[in-house]
Amino acid sequence: MKNIVILISGGGSNMAAIVQAAQQQQWERRFGARVAAVISNKAEAEGLAYAKSQDISTAVLDHKAYASREDFDAALTQVIDGYATPAHQPWVVLAGFMRILTPGFVAHYAGRLVNIHPSLLPAFAGLNTHRRAIEAGCQFAGATVHQVTADLDHGPILAQAAVPVLPSDTPEALAARVLSQEHRIYPQAIANLLSK
Ligand code: NHR
Ligand code: GAR
DSSP: OEEEEEEESSOOHHHHHHHHHHHHTTHHHHHSEEEEEEEESSTTOTHHHHHHHTTOEEEEOOGGGSSSHHHHHHHHHHHHHTTOOSSOOOEEEESSOOSOOOHHHHHHTTTSEEEEESSOTTTTOSSOHHHHHHHTTOSEEEEEEEEOOSSTTOSOEEEEEEEEOOTTOOHHHHHHHHHHHHHHHHHHHHHHHHTO
């Protein structure tokens, strides 16, 4: 069995889309894969309730309880590696996870660590992507699924979706349009990885 561990910080709608795809598309039978755990760095993350409702194990690791990024990532690694199986190391899926990960963490999960970023990378790495795309006068925005490397938001691209930016757009309106595309491309990109 390949265990997938999803890291969240908030709403968890991408996590929920992945969980639903795994159920509907029978990832366990087709790929020998399942969503084994959801971990949040914020106790108040709304996504935790959904994971519990699906009988997925959850954990909260508050980054503020650790003295350094290295200490937090070491604790996170311990929890995630608890989901290793005899044949497979866990896969790690960042879904609205808001903490930058150390190079050591990234190296430990190299090739099994993916993220979805709410812009058409390599444009608008980092935060506040929707506001920045509107301010730059972009006519298109979107989302990118990528392998995570130590170079923030610059790992190899696995999938993208584009949406129009409308003249009346606010960052919130654009974010909602992009998010609905994220829910389509992220499960697809993960299924594609698992099938290889
Ligand atoms: N870690 C590495 N090493 N590489 C990547 O590509 C990563 C990563 C960790 C998270 C997601 C990313 C995004 O999709 C991601 C990609 C958080 C920040 C950030 O600045 C930036 C990019 C992403 C996630 N976080 C602040 C920090 O100090 C905290 C911000 C907050 O708590 O609101 O870690 O956008
Ligand atoms: C998504 O739009 C995701 O791309 C973005 O946050 C949202 C999380 O929504 N990620 C980042 O900005 C990472 N820095 P969700 O919690 O409902 O999946």
